[in-house]
Amino acid sequence: MAAALIMAIAPACSLDTSALLLKVDQSGNGDYTRIQDAIDAVPSNNSAMVFISIMPGIYRQVSATPSYIHRQNIACNESHKIIEEIIVPVDKPFITLSGLKANSTIITSSGGGTIWYATVSVLASNFVGRYLTIQNTYGPGAQAVALRVTGDQAAFYACRFIGYQDTLFDQSGRHYYSNCHIEGATDFIFGDGLSLFEKCRIHSVSKRGGAITAQRRSSPTDNTGYSFINCKITGRGSTILGRPWGPYSRVVFAYTYMSRVIAPQGWNDWGNPLNQKTAFYGQYKCYGPGSSLEEALKMVPQTSLLMRSIVLFIGFIALSLFPASEAALKKYQFDVVLKNVSRLCHAKPIVTVNGKFPGPTIYVTEGDSVIINVTNNAQYNMSIHWHGLKQFRNGWADGPAYITQCPIQSGQSYAYNFTVTGQRGTLW
Numbered sequence: 001m002a003a004a005l006i007m008a009i010a011p012a013c014s015l016d017t018s019a020l021l022l023k024v025d026q027s028g029n030g031d032y033t034r035i036q037d038a039i040d041a042v043p044s045n046n047s048a049m050v051f052i053s054i055m056p057g058i059y060r061q062v063s064a065t066p067s068y069i070h071r072q073n074i075a076c077n078e079s080h081k082i083i084e085e086i087i088v089p090v091d092k093p094f095i096t097l098s099g100l101k102a103n104s105t106i107i108t109s110s111g112g113g114t115i116w117y118a119t120v121s122v123l124a125s126n127f128v129g130r131y132l133t134i135q136n137t138y139g140p141g142a143q144a145v146a147l148r149v150t151g152d153q154a155a156f157y158a159c160r161f162i163g164y165q166d167t168l169f170d171q172s173g174r175h176y177y178s179n180c181h182i183e184g185a186t187d188f189i190f191g192d193g194l195s196l197f198e199k200c201r202i203h204s205v206s207k208r209g210g211a212i213t214a215q216r217r218s219s220p221t222d223n224t225g226y227s228f229i230n231c232k233i234t235g236r237g238s239t240i241l242g243r244p245w246g247p248y249s250r251v252v253f254a255y256t257y258m259s260r261v262i263a264p265q266g267w268n269d270w271g272n273p274l275n276q277k278t279a280f281y282g283q284y285k286c287y288g289p290g291s292s293l294e295e296a297l298k299m300v301p302q303t304s305l306l307m308r309s310i311v312l313f314i315g316f317i318a319l320s321l322f323p324a325s326e327a328a329l330k331k332y333q334f335d336v337v338l339k340n341v342s343r344l345c346h347a348k349p350i351v352t353v354n355g356k357f358p359g360p361t362i363y364v365t366e367g368d369s370v371i372i373n374v375t376n377n378a379q380y381n382m383s384i385h386w387h388g389l390k391q392f393r394n395g396w397a398d399g400p401a402y403i404t405q406c407p408i409q410s411g412q413s414y415a416y417n418f419t420v421t422g423q424r425g426t427l428w
Contacts, residue, residue: 020042021050022052023053027057034059036086038052039092042092042095044089046094050096052097056104057104057105057106059106085109085119088121091124093127095127096129098128099131103160106135107132110138112136115148117143117144122149122150123151126154127154129157130159132160133162134147135161144166145166146167147168147169149168149171152174153174153175155175156177157178158179159180161181162181164186165188166184167182170189174194176198178200179198179200185204187212191214197227200231202234203233207237212233213243215242224250227252228253230255233262233288235259241253241262241266243269248278249279250279252284253283253284253286254286257288258286258290258291259290262291334353334374334375336352336353337377338378
């Protein structure tokens with residue numbers, strides 16, 4: 001199984017002076033008090049990494065001004081206003097929004113009535129969201145989107161998306177969701193993205209008649225679909241796994257726990273029997289009281305249920321059942337140096353790895369043995385953290401966050417050894 005390991009050392013910023021390390025703090029102890037102001041500070045057509053650290057707090061969003069709406073080329077009039085609360089514009093890629101903990105860094109709004117009222121809209125590519133709660137409190141009665149994603153190669157780690165109807169608009173592009181909590185009642189994961197949900201908790205709050213997914217694949221040649229791997233479905237009332245927003249809707253659940261909240265029929269055809277001939281719905285090795293969906297499995301042939309027919313390429317992640325390349329021993333040397341660079345009248349600490357940020361990308365194959373020797377030439381201790389690679393037998397692994405237990409002291413070196421055993425993820 002191929003994978004890409006992305007190495008970086010924390011704290012992180014960029015050697016390129018066009019990159020930014022920004023802090024948002026409502027108390028005034030940062031660069032900005034509003035998240036949108038920090039995003040607006042990123043240069044257009046940015047090509048370097050930008051890390052926006054968001055301090056704990058409840059960030060209540062207000063409606064965008066007409067000038068801002070006009071600048072985003074969004075039509076607006078009195079009879080039909082389109083308002084998007086926080087926008088990462090299409091010309092500002094490589095932005096990371098990171099809180100400290102999802103339950104203490106909350107971005108919230110209450111716009112409803114259309115899918116275009118989104119608390120946060122990510123239109124740019126190569127976006128990363130970490131440790132955030134993004135919610136829409138509009139409630140029942142209308143569409144109310146918490147997160148809208150159209151940018152390609154977006155990733156979300158340990159985030160919470162809270163809403164009721166249409167919580168997560170996974171509109172288009174390749175996306176990865178890891179260890180996220182996604183909550184809603186009706187079609188609360190919907191759109192036409194090519195997306196992988198791994199180790200996520202899917203929580204239904206529908207009293208009855210709810211639906212988790214509404215995938216919009218409209219053609220048999222469209223390379224889109226949703227895969228849920230090692231997830232957990234909980235909630236109250238009753239819901240189905242999905243219904244086809246598009247005639248060729250494609251959704252697979254694998255190795256996923258399903259509670260009794262899942263209705264026996266599992267899926268429905270959204271009132272159009274023709275969808276039963278074209279939609280691709282399946283489950284593979286799921287478990288739990290809601291996983292016995294004999295009626296649902298009649299919608300597609302058993303021989304086509306497995307994920308062999310769905311290969312998701314999400315930039316830095318390849319999920320595939322095809323044979324891996326020959327394993328190898330790979331060795332790397334990483335020299336860490338801390339520098340200060342002035343940007344916008346502020347001196348920013350920058351950590352470089354071999355003179356670059358982010359650090360080098362390590363491409364590995366299943367079975368590879370990898371040795372990474374890290375020399376810390378910075379003025380203070382450094383830690384390494386990663387996502388997706390479990391190394392429980394190694395003394396330097398530290399629980400679900402996978403952070404090195406003992407930081408590398410200034411002027412010291414440390415060697416990390418591990419073997420890739422059928423896993424995928426990123427090493428940061």
